[in-house]
Amino acid sequence: xSGFVSLKKNVDFRRLYRRxxxxxTSCVVAYALPNRENVHRLGIxxxxxxxxxxxxxxxxxxxxxxxxxxxxxxxxxxxxxxxxVIVARARAVNCEHDKLKRDFYNAMRDALGQIK
RNA sequence: GCAAGAAAGUGAUAGAGUGGAGAGAUUUCCGACGUGAGGAAAGUCCGGGCUCCAUAGGGCAGGAUGCAAGCUAACGGCUUGUGGAGGCGACUCUAAGGAAAGUGCAACAGAAAUAUACCGCCCGAAUUUUUUGGGUAAGGGUGAAAAGGCGAGGUAAGAGCUCACCCGGUGAUAUGGCGACUUAUCACCGCUGUAAACCCCAUCCGGAGCAACACCUGAAUCGAAGAUUAAGCCGGCCCGGCACCUUCGGAGAUUGGUGGCUAGAGGCGUGUGGCGACAUACGUUCGAGAUAGAUUAUCAUCCGCGACAGAACCCGGCUUACGUGAUGCUUAA
Numbered sequence: 001x002s003g004f005v006s007l008k009k010n011v012d013f014r015r016l017y018r019r020x021x022x023x024x025t026s027c028v029v030a031y032a033l034p035n036r037e038n039v040h041r042l043g044i045x046x047x048x049x050x051x052x053x054x055x056x057x058x059x060x061x062x063x064x065x066x067x068x069x070x071x072x073x074x075x076x077x078x079x080x081x082x083x084x085v086i087v088a089r090a091r092a093v094n095c096e097h098d099k100l101k102r103d104f105y106n107a108m109r110d111a112l113g114q115i116k
Numbered sequence: 117g118c119a120a121g122a123a124a125g126u127g128a129u130a131g132a133g134u135g136g137a138g139a140g141a142u143u144u145c146c147g148a149c150g151u152g153a154g155g156a157a158a159g160u161c162c163g164g165g166c167u168c169c170a171u172a173g174g175g176c177a178g179g180a181u182g183c184a185a186g187c188u189a190a191c192g193g194c195u196u197g198u199g200g201a202g203g204c205g206a207c208u209c210u211a212a213g214g215a216a217a218g219u220g221c222a223a224c225a226g227a228a229a230u231a232u233a234c235c236g237c238c239c240g241a242a243u244u245u246u247u248u249g250g251g252u253a254a255g256g257g258u259g260a261a262a263a264g265g266c267g268a269g270g271u272a273a274g275a276g277c278u279c280a281c282c283c284g285g286u287g288a289u290a291u292g293g294c295g296a297c298u299u300a301u302c303a304c305c306g307c308u309g310u311a312a313a314c315c316c317c318a319u320c321c322g323g324a325g326c327a328a329c330a331c332c333u334g335a336a337u338c339g340a341a342g343a344u345u346a347a348g349c350c351g352g353c354c355c356g357g358c359a360c361c362u363u364c365g366g367a368g369a370u371u372g373g374u375g376g377c378u379a380g381a382g383g384c385g386u387g388u389g390g391c392g393a394c395a396u397a398c399g400u401u402c403g404a405g406a407u408a409g410a411u412u413a414u415c416a417u418c419c420g421c422g423a424c425a426g427a428a429c430c431c432g433g434c435u436u437a438c439g440u441g442a443u444g445c446u447u448a449a
Contacts, residue, residue, distance in 0.1 A: 044408085052425070052426085054424095054425055055425095060408095064413085065131075101414095
C-alpha cells in the first residue's frame, strides 16, 4: 500500500469537517485538507445508518482499497501530503463496484481540485 | 415427530497480518505457513475462572431461586423421573412450595363476590287487585367464578339437616419407592379465585471489573546537593538571589509502550462405569490475538444463486436471528 496511516483523534476529524474541502456524492462524502506531516492520513466514518458491524466493516474495506488504488494513479501528482476523511453512506455497502469507484474518484478529484 | 450436523468451491491480479534484515513515523527487500472469523462470534440474561478492593462474628434490609434424585468448577443449566396439560400416535409443554397464618383485590353484569334474597316456593297477617312480616336456597336469570354431585329420608316449603354412593381436601396408619409420589384403610372437613398482589416458608447471595490489574517511559511540579562564569534577569560592577544545567530523592497526568493474551474445566477416537447428564484411563490432535481495530478488494468460472451475521481476557449455559441442501431413527395414513 502506498502509504497512509489512520486518523484517530476526534480533534482531527472536527478540523476537517470545519475547514476541509468537501464533495458529496451518492455513495461517499469526501473531506480533504493538506497536512504538514510526511504521510497521508485517512479517517473513515461509517455510522449506524450504514448497518451492523458486518456492513460497516465492508464499507470501510472497500473505501480503503479504493484509496490505496487512487494514490497510485497518474493523476494524483504527489508532492504534498493530505488528510482525508471519507464518510460512507448506506449505498457504499452494496452498490456496483464501478459506481462506487466513479463516485469516489469524482469526489476526490473535486475536493483536491478545490485545494489547488 | 425426534436427534445430530453443514453454513459454497476454484483460479487470477492487487493488498493485509505475522517473522527476519536494512531504514527510521511513511518505506525497501527477503522468507515461511498456505496461515486466519461463528453456530450463533449477537443479546449481555445467568454461572464460574482470573484481578483488585473490602471483610472478627451475627442479624436486619434487599435480591435470586422454588416437584424429586442426580450431574457439574458453578448455575436460573443439563439428565433421568414424579404430578399436571395437549396429541389418534411417535412425542411435546409445564415459574409445579404455602390461599386451612394474616392483609388486599375481584371491572361489567348480577339480588348477592365471602356474604345475600330480585323472581320463585312455603307459613302468617291485612286487604281480596294486591300489600306486608317471617322461613327457605330446590328451581330461574347474571357472571371468568354462585356455596361439592346424585339419589333417598325428611319438611309448611326447603336445606349435608341426616344417610348410602361418588368427588375433593386435611390428618393418621400401612404398602411399594433413596425420593417427588403411588395404592389401600380409617377419622375429620365441604373451605371461591388470585401469591407474575403484599406476604409466609425453605435454600443461596460482599463489591467492582481486562478501560480489571502489574510494570516501563516520565510533562508541569516539590525538596536536597553540586557546578559554570564566556553565556539570561535584578542596579553601572562585585557579592548575592532567581532562572538555566547536572546528580539524587519524592510525587507521579492526558498520551505512549510492554505484560495480562490465549494449550484450555480444549477437540477427536477407543476402552471402562452409569438408563442418562457425566466421570475416568489411554492414544491422538491443535496454534487469530488485532488495538480506530487485520482476517480482505476486484474480476472470472461454477452451481443449489449464497440466510442470520464480524473474535476484543477466557470458559459453561440460556435466549433470540437464520436462505438452502442433506443424514439417521421413529409415528400416522
